[in-house]
Amino acid sequence: MSSTEQGTSSAAPAEPTTAPESAAAPEVPESFYYVHGKDKVVHKVSAGALQHSALIHGMISNLGYTEEQAKANPFPFENIDGDILQMVVDWCNQHKGKPTPPEDTNLPKQKEKLFDLVLAVNYLEIKELLTYCCKQVAMMVKGKSPEEIREIWMIPTDAEDEAAEKEAKKRAGKEAAGETAAAAGDAK
């Protein structure tokens, strides 16, 4: 990552008319932060890449970590699987400092991970990636019948919803009866 940046800055003097200020300005070393998911594998991510995540960006701004402190205290995301966090980190790195195209070809391809990815992206507040993921979910039902949509989106039928509601009512009734009995026992 840093080697790419050095390459860019060393190429800058060749085109002084296009970027005179960047050539003259002293190079600010990029800061890195560390994140880990459920698997405790630590990922090193540049601050530029992490800007995509409103959550992490907010944490960085509020904490004011130095690089050493950041290394010693990786941001823990225990609710995100390691492979999902890896996908998110990869996407953030690929789109670091770039305007995101309307159609993103760098989206993670594994559809079976899409649900976990959506939850993680929503939690990390990565707006653009969330929109891309949601587009994929919306595309799933293009030209499908309600029966097919029900299967794809795992929507219970009316009968299943009714049965679940009855079950929930039954359970709530039992719990309420249990609590009443316990309260009566305490009173005695």
Next chain:
Amino acid sequence: MPFPILSTPHVVLSEIISLLEPNEIVTASFCSENLRRLLKSHFHQRKPSKWRLYMVDYDSNRHVEIFKPIRNSTTVMMAKNISELAGTAHRPNELRFSPEFPVIYSEDRLLGAKMIVDYVTDLFKLDVYGLCIDINGIWAIDWINNRQEKMLGSIALSKNSNYNWYGDEIMDYALR
């Protein structure tokens, strides 16, 4: 690969719904009563005020179209008359699904048209903005004016049997 959409957070669900086309939303609303309620409440909270809903009723065409800004119109639901469909066996009020939109089969021309307009306007909480009708669809002007407070934004009158637009005489009579 299935995606349990109802287990997603509210923000995600809203984002997905906002990315669906109007015809896909109408089709999805037939998945379950629960999903229909959810879609309805989504559109009641965030009324798609820039969408324009048209009722089309001329010749054998009876459908509801929605125009979105900078997009072509999308037919979202259609009504077909059973008596006009020779050789096909459809039950009254039977609902079928083409890959594009749901189609309801009715014995009564007016009833079919009313049913699809009622369903779509209720789902999206939209008033009918425009009418495309022939001489047999004049009834729709009064019907729409009685069912909504908002005035119709456009009326197009079509000559039966071909699609040349004309107004004047019949329109004058209808609007009198």
